[in-house]
Amino acid sequence: MAGQGCHHAKNALGAFYRRIQARCGGAKAVVATARKIAERVYRLLKYGQEYVRQAEQVSEEAYRLRTLKGMARKAESLGYKLVPVTE
Secondary structure (H helix, E strand, C coil): CCCHHHHHCCEHHHHHHHHHHHHHCHHHHHHHHHHHHHHHHHHHHHHCCCCCCCEHHHHHHHHHHHHHHHHHHHHHHCCCCCCCCCC
């Protein structure tokens, strides 16, 4: 239920849910998000770490940079080079 509740959340977990839902569908997104929540709760309880809420914009920017880095690596392996658009 916690994973399903992230559908409209304006935080990193909500952004994760919506990304997975767009790619794999709602049922898999609920399971993936629930697992991510369970992992965080486990770390909180076992190691006593504090929960740090990550903003949606920060998480989206990190995801964008990871995607861009992967695309550049893939393009380089195919013999191409990504060049940013200049306006």
